[in-house]
Amino acid sequence: MKSPKLLVIAGPTAVGKGTVARRILETNSDIVLSVSATTRQPRKGEVDGESYFFLSDAEFDRLIESGQMLEFAVVHGTHRYGTPRQPVLAAIEAGKNVLLEIDIQGASQVKEQMPEAITVFIAPPSWEELVRRLEGRGTEDSVEMERRLATARIELQAQGQFDHVVINDDVAKCAQSVVELLSA
Numbered sequence: 001m002k003s004p005k006l007l008v009i010a011g012p013t014a015v016g017k018g019t020v021a022r023r024i025l026e027t028n029s030d031i032v033l034s035v036s037a038t039t040r041q042p043r044k045g046e047v048d049g050e051s052y053f054f055l056s057d058a059e060f061d062r063l064i065e066s067g068q069m070l071e072f073a074v075v076h077g078t079h080r081y082g083t084p085r086q087p088v089l090a091a092i093e094a095g096k097n098v099l100l101e102i103d104i105q106g107a108s109q110v111k112e113q114m115p116e117a118i119t120v121f122i123a124p125p126s127w128e129e130l131v132r133r134l135e136g137r138g139t140e141d142s143v144e145m146e147r148r149l150a151t152a153r154i155e156l157q158a159q160g161q162f163d164h165v166v167i168n169d170d171v172a173k174c175a176q177s178v179v180e181l182l183s184a
């Protein structure tokens with residue numbers, strides 16, 4: 001049996017990493033998603049313990065202080081997001097590959113703590129396409145949009161820190177390329 005791996009995908013805002021992650025999970029029963037913790041409020045339809053563990057600031061602090069966070073970061077300058085360590089280790093112990101879909105700062109913390117993790121930067125086909133995808137979402141107002149674009153510009157420069165870069169020009173193809181890295 002192949003040894004289970006920790007697979008970390010990150011990338012700029014609106015690159016479609018959530019969609020790639022969903023596709024990976026739908027087509028690979030041996031890969032499980034790590035459910036992150038966050039201090040942001042649930043959006044409509046999000047379920048506590050499935051979408052995220054929705055925590056208060058105090059609860060989030062407690063997880064950090066007791067060493068239970070594998071990584072955490074402030075994302076988009078607002079709320080904190082983090083990966084609880086224990087479920088990741090338990091899944092790997094149980095023989096599952098674990099997928100983390102987190103931000104870039106978090107990905108580098110995971111790599112520091114678990115150098116055996118495979119980190120993958122999901123890149124857009126071009127800057128113009130990234131802007132188009134962000135505008136197409138229509139969920140952000142123009143101030144928030146400018147802020148996300150500024151963040152994306154910086155985030156794109158981080159790709160050199162990752163083990164691999166995979167371009168998301170087609171979700172199925174991108175997901176497949178990421179999965180193949182597990183057996184490379």
Ligand code: 5GP
Nearest residue numbers: 036037072073075081082083101102103106
């Ligand atoms: P959203 O609020 O839209 O669900 O997520 C915002 C961002 O938080 C996404 O870009 C996602 O990659 C990042 N994120 C989600 N979970 C985690 C986590 O556990 N750790 C870190 N560092 N970032 C996360």
